[in-house]
Amino acid sequence: MNARTSLLILGLAVLLQACVGGAQKPPKELLALNDAQMKIRSFQTRAFDANDQNKVLRGVVAALQDLGFIVERANGPMGLVTAGKFGPNGRGFVELTVTVRAKGKEQTEVRVNALFNTKPIEDPKIYQNFFAAVERSLFISRG
Amino acid sequence: MRRPVFRWLLVPILGGLLSGCVQMPKVETFFVLTPESAQHRALQTRMFETPDEKELLSASAAVLQDLGFQIEESRPQVGMLRAAKERGAREYGQEIMQSLIFILCAIGGKAVITPVDVHQQISATLVTRRSETDASRFSVRILFHRSIWKGDGNTGDQHIPPGQQSLEVINDAKIYQQFFSKLSKSVFLEAHKI
Numbered sequence: 108m109n110a111r112t113s114l115l116i117l118g119l120a121v122l123l124q125a126c127v128g129g130a131q132k133p134p135k136e137l138l139a140l141n142d143a144q145m146k147i148r149s150f151q152t153r154a155f156d157a158n159d160q161n162k163v164l165r166g167v168v169a170a171l172q173d174l175g176f177i178v179e180r181a182n183g184p185m186g187l188v189t190a191g192k193f194g195p196n197g198r199g200f201v202e203l204t205v206t207v208r209a210k211g212k213e214q215t216e217v218r219v220n221a222l223f224n225t226k227p228i229e230d231p232k233i234y235q236n237f238f239a240a241v242e243r244s245l246f247i248s249r250g
Numbered sequence: 251m252r253r254p255v256f257r258w259l260l261v262p263i264l265g266g267l268l269s270g271c272v273q274m275p276k277v278e279t280f281f282v283l284t285p286e287s288a289q290h291r292a293l294q295t296r297m298f299e300t301p302d303e304k305e306l307l308s309a310s311a312a313v314l315q316d317l318g319f320q321i322e323e324s325r326p327q328v329g330m331l332r333a334a335k336e337r338g339a340r341e342y343g344q345e346i347m348q349s350l351i352f353i354l355c356a357i358g359g360k361a362v363i364t365p366v367d368v369h370q371q372i373s374a375t376l377v378t379r380r381s382e383t384d385a386s387r388f389s390v391r392i393l394f395h396r397s398i399w400k401g402d403g404n405t406g407d408q409h410i411p412p413g414q415q416s417l418e419v420i421n422d423a424k425i426y427q428q429f430f431s432k433l434s435k436s437v438f439l440e441a442h443k444i
Contacts, residue, residue, distance in 0.1 A: 164328060165379055172294075172391055173287055174280070175419070178375050183327025194275040197416040201280045223277045236281040 150231040151221075153238045154214045155245065160186055163215040163245065164207045170237075170244035176203065199224060217241060293423055295391040296430045300437065303329055303378050306388050309437040310376050313429065319374060329378035339370035339398050360406030365414060368401040372420075392429060394420040 157163050164186055168178055176190040186207035193200055202222045210216040219237055221228040228234075300306055304326060311321050311331055319333035344366040355362035374394050381387040395417065402412035 161327065165377075168328065168330070168377055169379060169391075172377065172393065173283060173291060175287065175290070177373075177393065177395055177419075178330065178377070179332075180323065181325050181328040181330045183325060192280055193417045194280065197418070199275050199277075199280075201277065223280070224274075228277060230277070233277060233281050236278075240281070240283065 147227075147229055148218075150229075150234045152216060152218045153241075154210050154216045155242070156213065157215050157245065158209070158213055160207055160209050160215050163217065164188065166245040167205050167207060167217060167241055170240040171203070171205075173244060174237075174240055176201075201228075290421065291391075293421065293426050294393055295389050296433075297381065297387050297389050298434075298437065299387055301386045301388075303380065303388055306378055306390065306437060307331060307376075310378075310390060310392075310433060313432045313436050314374060314376070316432065317429070319372075331376040332373070333376075334371055334373040336369070336371050339367040341367065355406060361404060362406045363402075363404040363410075365400040365403035365410055365412070367398050368412070369399045370396050372396045390430075390433065392426070394425055394429075396420060 155163055161183060164181070164183065167188055168181055171178055171188065171190045174192070176192045178188060178190045180189045181187070188205040188207075189203065190205075191200060191202045200223075203219055205217060205219045208216050208218075217238070219234065221233060221237070298306055307324070307326060307329060311324065311333075314321065314331070314333045317335075319335045321331060321333045323330070323332040325331075348364050348366050351362055351364050372394065373396065374392055376390065376392040379389050379391070381389060397415060397417050400412065400414040400416075403410040
């Protein structure tokens with residue numbers, strides 16, 4: 108290997124390293140809120156006319172169990188539930204994080220984030236179905 | 251001259267059919283109550299006439315311990331317990347099948363070893379909830395499920411690494427009946443079906 112070839116290899120290595128370095132930078136909009144995200148947030152949130160945060164949290168857990176989800180974690184004081192569900196024959200996986208917080212004095216707000224195969228679910232119908240199950244669970248509990 | 255064309259057409263048709271077999275379920279199906287949902291709910295739930303939720307939870311933990319489970323998480327504020335136990339998952343049926351396939355493929359000149367289940371973790375998630383109509387009654391809902399891990403194998407040309415995982419919910423009525431009968435004895439209470 109002569110001096111010119113060695114120099115060329117060295118130069119190429121430096122150039123390639125620069126490319127890798129550039130790719131590693133996180134995107135600027137990583138933590139920025141855009142309109143689409145605000146819309147998704149509104150699908151993911153619903154307020155219930157109940158002032159007992161713990162009761163609503165338990166209603167959420169019961170609704171998740173009815174839908175066949177496995178509740179992985181539940182934290183009362185934090186109002187937090189995480190759950191998961193495998194599809195038939197182990198195909199596909201949905202994971203959920205639900206937070207339950209008091210909204211004013213009369214209402215409780217439930218927010219759910221759902222992932223399907225690690226990708227966020229952005230279909231409003233899915234969230235409507237989830238909240239219908241929570242509503243039913245709270246209603247059954249009242250009756 | 252027509253036959254080869256048909257033969258070539260058959261390949262994509264068969265391919266399409268096969269890919270249909272392994273299709274991913276639609277995400278909508280994960281959030282729908284099925285006719286079985288009510289059956290599963292009835293199977294997994296019993297009502298107990300006690301006003302003391304903590305007593306019910308600690309009795310449930312004791313029964314799970316008797317059944318060989320380790321309690322992994324307890325959240326009395328939410329009325330939740332999570333427990334698990336590790337067990338072997340070897341089954342004669344699978345091993346006999348593995349040997350049969352091996353022998354058949356060996357005749358054809360390939361050493362095919364199909365992976366079999368070797369290990370499983372059985373988990374239980376239990377949740378208590380006060381009845382709204384009667385404050386002296388609590389429901390207990392328990393769900394048993396298991397994760398299964400496969401051993402290694404060989405396709406004849408390539409090694410299949412161990413560790414392939416699958417998960418299934420246990421819907422065997424006997425297992426739930428056994429658990430609830432033990433729990434009723436443990437709290438000296440009669441369990442009522444919902």
